[in-house]
Amino acid sequence: xxxxxxxxxxxxxxxxxxxxxxxxxxxxxxxxxxxxxxxxxxxxxxxxxxxxxxxxxxxxxxxxxxxxxxxxxxxxxxxxxxxxxxxxxxxxxxxxxxxxxxxxxxxxxxxxxxxxxxxxxxxxxxxxxxxxxxxxxxxxxxxxxxxxxxxxxxxxxxxxxxxxxxxxxxx
Amino acid sequence: xxxxxxxxxxxxxxxxxxxxxxxxxxxxxxxxxxxxxxxxxxxxxxxxxxxxxxxxxxxxxxxxxxxxxxxxxxxxxxxxxxxxxxxxxxxxxxxxxxxxxxxxxxxxx
Amino acid sequence: xxxxxxxxxxxxxxxxxxxxxxxxxxxxxxxxxxxxxxxxxxxxxxxxxxxxxxxxxxxxxxxxxxxxxxxxxxxxxxxxxxxxxxxxxxxxxxxxxxxxxxxxxxxxxxxxxxxxxxxxxxxxxxxxxxxxxxxxxxxxxxxxxxxxxxxxxxxxxxxxxxxxxxxxxxxxxxxxxxxxxxxxxxxxxxxxxxxxxxxxxxxxxxxxxxxxxxxxxxxxxxxxxxxxxxxxxxxxxxxxxxxxxxxxxxxxxxxxxxxxxxxxxxxxxxxxxxxxxxxxxxxxxxxxxxxxxxxxxxxxxxxxxxxxxxxxxxxxxxxxxxxxxxxxxxxxxxxxxxxxxxxxxxxxxxxxxxxxxxxxxxxxxxxxxxxxxxxxxxxxxxxxxxxxxxxxxxxxxxxxxxxxxxxxxxxxxxxxxxxxxxxxxxxxxxxxxxxxxxxxxxxxxxxxxxxxxxxxxxxxxxxxxxxxxxxxxxxxxxxxxxxxxxxxxxxxxxxxxxxxxxxxxxxxxxxxxxxxxxxxxxxxxxxxxxxxxxxxxxxxxxxxxxxxxxxxxxxxxxxxxxxxxxxxxxxxxxxxxxxxxxxxxxxxxxxxxxxxxxxxxxxxxxxxxxxxxxxxxxxxxxxxxxxxxxxxxxxxxxxxxx
Numbered sequence: 015x016x017x018x019x020x021x022x023x024x025x026x027x028x029x030x031x032x033x034x035x036x037x038x039x040x041x042x043x044x045x046x047x048x049x050x051x052x053x054x055x056x057x058x059x060x061x062x063x064x065x066x067x068x069x070x071x072x073x074x075x076x077x078x079x080x081x082x083x084x085x086x087x088x089x090x091x092x093x094x095x096x097x098x099x100x101x102x103x104x105x106x107x108x109x110x111x112x113x114x115x116x117x118x119x120x121x122x123x124x125x126x127x128x129x130x131x132x133x134x135x136x137x138x139x140x141x142x143x144x145x146x147x148x149x150x151x152x153x154x155x156x157x158x159x160x161x162x163x164x165x166x167x168x169x170x171x172x173x174x175x176x177x178x179x180x181x182x183x184x185x
Numbered sequence: 186x187x188x189x190x191x192x193x194x195x196x197x198x199x200x201x202x203x204x205x206x207x208x209x210x211x212x213x214x215x216x217x218x219x220x221x222x223x224x225x226x227x228x229x230x231x232x233x234x235x236x237x238x239x240x241x242x243x244x245x246x247x248x249x250x251x252x253x254x255x256x257x258x259x260x261x262x263x264x265x266x267x268x269x270x271x272x273x274x275x276x277x278x279x280x281x282x283x284x285x286x287x288x289x290x291x292x293x294x
Numbered sequence: 295x296x297x298x299x300x301x302x303x304x305x306x307x308x309x310x311x312x313x314x315x316x317x318x319x320x321x322x323x324x325x326x327x328x329x330x331x332x333x334x335x336x337x338x339x340x341x342x343x344x345x346x347x348x349x350x351x352x353x354x355x356x357x358x359x360x361x362x363x364x365x366x367x368x369x370x371x372x373x374x375x376x377x378x379x380x381x382x383x384x385x386x387x388x389x390x391x392x393x394x395x396x397x398x399x400x401x402x403x404x405x406x407x408x409x410x411x412x413x414x415x416x417x418x419x420x421x422x423x424x425x426x427x428x429x430x431x432x433x434x435x436x437x438x439x440x441x442x443x444x445x446x447x448x449x450x451x452x453x454x455x456x457x458x459x460x461x462x463x464x465x466x467x468x469x470x471x472x473x474x475x476x477x478x479x480x481x482x483x484x485x486x487x488x489x490x491x492x493x494x495x496x497x498x499x500x501x502x503x504x505x506x507x508x509x510x511x512x513x514x515x516x517x518x519x520x521x522x523x524x525x526x527x528x529x530x531x532x533x534x535x536x537x538x539x540x541x542x543x544x545x546x547x548x549x550x551x552x553x554x555x556x557x558x559x560x561x562x563x564x565x566x567x568x569x570x571x572x573x574x575x576x577x578x579x580x581x582x583x584x585x586x587x588x589x590x591x592x593x594x595x596x597x598x599x600x601x602x603x604x605x606x607x608x609x610x611x612x613x614x615x616x617x618x619x620x621x622x623x624x625x626x627x628x629x630x631x632x633x634x635x636x637x638x639x640x641x642x643x644x645x646x647x648x649x650x651x652x653x654x655x656x657x658x659x660x661x662x663x664x665x666x667x668x669x670x671x672x673x674x675x676x677x678x679x680x681x682x683x684x685x686x687x688x689x690x691x692x693x694x695x696x697x698x699x700x701x702x703x704x705x706x707x708x709x710x711x712x713x714x715x716x717x718x719x720x721x722x723x724x725x726x727x728x729x730x731x732x733x734x735x736x737x738x739x740x741x742x743x744x745x746x747x748x749x750x751x752x753x754x755x756x757x758x759x760x761x762x763x764x765x766x767x768x769x770x771x772x773x774x775x776x777x778x779x780x781x782x783x784x785x786x787x788x789x790x791x792x793x794x795x796x797x798x799x800x801x802x803x804x805x806x807x808x809x810x811x812x813x814x815x816x817x818x819x820x821x822x823x824x825x826x827x828x829x830x831x832x833x834x835x836x837x838x839x840x841x842x843x844x845x846x847x848x849x850x851x852x853x854x855x856x857x858x859x860x861x862x863x864x865x866x867x868x869x870x871x872x873x874x875x876x877x878x879x880x881x882x883x884x885x886x887x888x889x890x891x892x893x894x895x896x897x898x899x900x901x902x903x904x905x906x907x908x909x910x911x912x913x914x915x916x917x918x919x920x921x922x923x924x925x926x927x928x929x930x931x932x933x934x935x936x
Binding site: 016019023026027030031033034039042043046049050053056057059060061062064065068069072073076077080081084085087088090102103105106107109110111113114117118121136137138142143145146147150151154158161162164165166168169170172173175 | 195196203206207208213214215217218219231237241242245248253254256258260261266267269271276
C-alpha cells in the first residue's frame with residue numbers, strides 16, 4: 015500500500031514542478047492534468063470514492079479543458095513570456111521554501127488520531143457524502159447554486175465586448 | 186471493516202501533511218515565479234488541490250464525512266473562481282494586449 | 295415691575311435694531327434701515343423718559359424717608375436680569391442701576407442718538423452699505439447704554455469695550471481707504487491702553503472690597519486706605535484718559551474724523567468720549583478720598599485742553615477744528631472733576647453734547663451741501679445758501695463760546711468758578727482756554743459762512759431729515775442752561791440736586807463762591823470773550839484771512855499748526871520700535887522656530903508618504919510576494935510563541 019502512495023506522491027510532486035517550470039502554457043496544462051490524476055489516485059487510496067470521481071470530472075474534465083480553450087482563444091502557444099529577473103526568481107523559491115519549512119515546523123510534533131470506536135465506516139462512500147450534503151450541509155448546497163449563477167453572470171458580463179473597445183480603459 | 190481502516194491508516198497522516206505542504210509550496214513559488222497569468226491561475230489551482238488532499242486525508246483518517254463535503258464545496262468554488270478568473274484574463278488581454286501580470290500596474294500610487 | 299421692563303427695553307431696543315439691520319443688511323434699503331434704527335433709539339428714549347418721570351414719584355416718596363436711610367445710599371433701583379458670574383466669592387449679576395446719573399446719561403444718549411440717527415438717514419442715503427452703518431450705530435447705542443446703566447463695574451466695562459469696538463467699526467466704515475483703517479486702528483489701540491488701566495482697577499477693587507457693585511463700593515469707599523484708593527483711582531483715570539482722549543492718549547480723536555460725520559457727532563462728541571467723565575462721576579465716592587488723583591486729573595485736563603485749543607486755531611479742516619475743540623472741552627470737564635465739581639462736569643457733558651452734536655451735524659450739512667468738501671479755505675459766503683444750517687451753526691458757536699443766556703455760558707461759567715476755587719491761576723489758564731475756544735470757533739464760523747465763496751461746487755441746503763435735528767439741537771443748546779441755573783441768577787441748580795442722589799462726590803462738593811466773586815469773574819469773562827469775537831471778526835469776518843502754510847509761520851505758531859509734533863513723537867517713540875520688534879520676532883521666533891515646528895511634522899509625514907509610495911508599485915507580482923512574506927512572518931511568529 016505504501017508503495018502506491020509513494021508512487022502517486024512522486025508523480026504529483028514532479029508534475030507540480032513541471033507546471034511551474036514549463037515554458038509553454040500548454041505543457042503546463044498537461045502537467046497539471048497529470049498532477050490532478052495522481053491526486054485522484056490518492057483519493058482512491060483514502061477510500062474517498064465520490065471525491066475521486068468528482069475530482070476527475072470537475073477539475074480534469076472541466077476546468078483544465080477551460081484553460082485549454084482560453085489558451086487556444088488567446089493564441090498563447092506561440093508566446094514566450096519574458097522571464098522575471100534572477101533576484102525575483104530566487105526570492106520566489108526562497109519564499110516557497112521558507113513557507114514549507116515554517117509549516118513543517120508546525121506539524122513536527124505529530125497529529126492525533128481518532129479512536130476506532132468513533133469511526134464512521136461509510137466515510138468516503140457516495141451514500142455517506144450524499145447524506146451529509148443533503149442534511150447537515152443543505153443550506154450551503156443551495157447557496158452554491160446562487161454562487162454559480164453569479165459566476166455565470168460575471169463571466170458573461172466580463173466577456174462581452176463594448177462598442178467603444180478602441181481605448182483600453184479598465185472597466 | 187477494520188481492514189479498511191487499517192489499510193487507510195497504513196500510510197501515516199504525517200506523510201499526507203508533508204505531501205500537501207510540498208505541493209502547496211510549489212504552487213506558491215509558482216505564483217511568485219511566473220508572469221504568465223494563466224500559469225498563475227494554474228498554480229493557484231495546484232494550491233487548492235493540495236488543500237483538498239489534506240482535508241480528505243484527515244477526513245479519511247478520523248472518519249468524519251464533513252471533511253469530504255468541505256472538499257466538495259471547495260471544488261465548487263474553485264470552478265466558479267476559474268470561470269470568472271479566466272473571463273478577467275480575457276478582458277485583460279483585450280485591454281492591455283498582454284497577459285503579463287506586471288502589465289497591470291495602473292494602480293501605482 | 296413695569297420699571298424693570300422699561301429698564302430692560304432701553305438697551306434691548308437698539309440691540310434688536312442692530313441685529314435686524316445686520317441680518318438683512320443686503321436687502322434693506324437706506325430709508326427702511328434708517329427708519330428702523332431711529333425708531334428703536336427713539337423708543338429707548340421714550341422708555342427713558344417714562345423711567346425718569348416714574349422716578350420722580352419714587353424720589354418724592356423716598357424724600358420722606360430720606361433721613362432714615364443710610365447717608366451714602368441714594369435712591370437707586372437695581373434691575374437684575376439674570377445671574378451672570380457666580381463662582382467662588384465672586385457674584386456679578388447682569389443688572390442695571392436706575393438712578394439719577396444713569397438716567398441722565400440714558401436721556402442724553404438716546405435723545406441725541408435718535409436725532410443723529412434721523413440725520414443719518416439723509417446723510418448716508420447714497421452709501422452702498424447703509425444698513426450696516428445703522429446696524430453698527432445701533433450696536434454702539436446698545437453698548438453705550440450698557441455702559442451707563444450697568445449696576446456694577448463689569449457691566450460698565452462690557453459697554454466700555456463695546457463702544458470701543460463700535461468706534462473702530464464706524465471710524466473705519468469706509469474701509470477701502472487705508473488711511474481710514476489706520477485711524478480706526480489707532481483709536482482702538484489707544485482705547486485699549488486705557489482699558490488696561492480700567493481692568494487693573496477693577497481687579498484691585500475686587501481684591502480689596504470683594505465686590506464690584508456700585509452701591510456696595512460707594513458704601514464702603516471710606517474704608518479703604520489712602521494709598522490703595524489713590525492707586526485704584528489713578529488706574530480708573532487711565533481708563534478715562536484712553537476713552538475721553540486726554541493727554542497722552544488723545545491723538546486718535548482728530549484722526550477719527552475719518553469716519554462719517556454722524557459718527558463724529560454721536561461718538562466723538564456726545565457719548566463715547568463722555569464715558570470717561572461718567573466713570574469718574576460714578577466712582578466719585580472713591581475719588582473723594584484720593585486728593586492726589588484729583589490733582590492729576592485736574593492738571594492732565596488743563597494741559598490737554600490748552601494744548602488742543604492752541605492746535606485748533608490753525609486747523610483748516612472743518613471737522614478737525616471741531617475735533618480738537620472736543621478734546622479741549624473734555625479737558626475742561628476733567629478740570630472740573632479734578633476740582634471736585636462733579637455735577638458741574640456732568641452739566642457740561644450735557645450742554646456740550648447739545649452744542650457739539652449740533653456743530654458736527656451742521657458741519658456735516660455743509661460738507662453734504664458742498665458735495666464732500668471739508669477744507670474751510672475752499673468755503674465761504676454760505677450763509678445765504680444754507681440758511682438753516684447757518685443759523686443753527688451760529689447758535690452752536692455762540693453756545694460753545696459762552697455767550698450769556700445760552701447753555702454753554704452756564705456750564706462753562708460753573709467750570710471757571712470751580713477752577714477759581716481750586717486756585718486762581720487755574721482760573722486764568724481756563725479763561726485763556728475759553729478765549730482760544732471762542733477765537734477758533736468764530737474763525738471757523740466766519741471763514742465758512744461769511745465773505746465770498748472760494749470753492750467750485752454748487753451749494754444747496756440739506757433736506758429736512760437733516761435740518762430737523764439741527765433745529766432741535768439748536769433749541770436745546772439755547773435752553774439747556776435751564777437745567778442747572780445757579781443761585782446768583784435765581785435758579786435752584788436742579789441738576790446738581792438731582793444728580794446728588796446718585797453720586798457721593800456731588801453731595802460733598804465745595805460750597806459756592808460768594809455772589810460778588812462770581813459776578814466779577816463772570817463779567818471779566820464775558821468782556822474778554824466779546825473782545826475776542828471782535829478780533830476774530832476783524833481778521834476773518836471782514837476780510838477772510840487765510841493763514842499761511844505751516845512752514846511760513848513764526849516759530850510758536852508753526853509748532854501749534856504742526857500739532858505740537860505729538861504724532862511724530864509717538865511715531866518715533868512707539869510705533870517704530872514696535873514695528874522693529876515685530877520684524878525681529880518674525881525673523882527669529884516665527885520663521886526660525888514656529889514655522890519649522892508646525893510645518894516640520896507635516897513635511898516629515900509627506901516624506902514618509904513618498905517613501906511608502908514605492909510599495910504601491912501597482913505590480914501584482916510584487917503584491918503577491920508581499921502577501922506571502924507577510925504570511926510567513928505571521929506563521930513564524932505564531933509558531934515561535936506557541
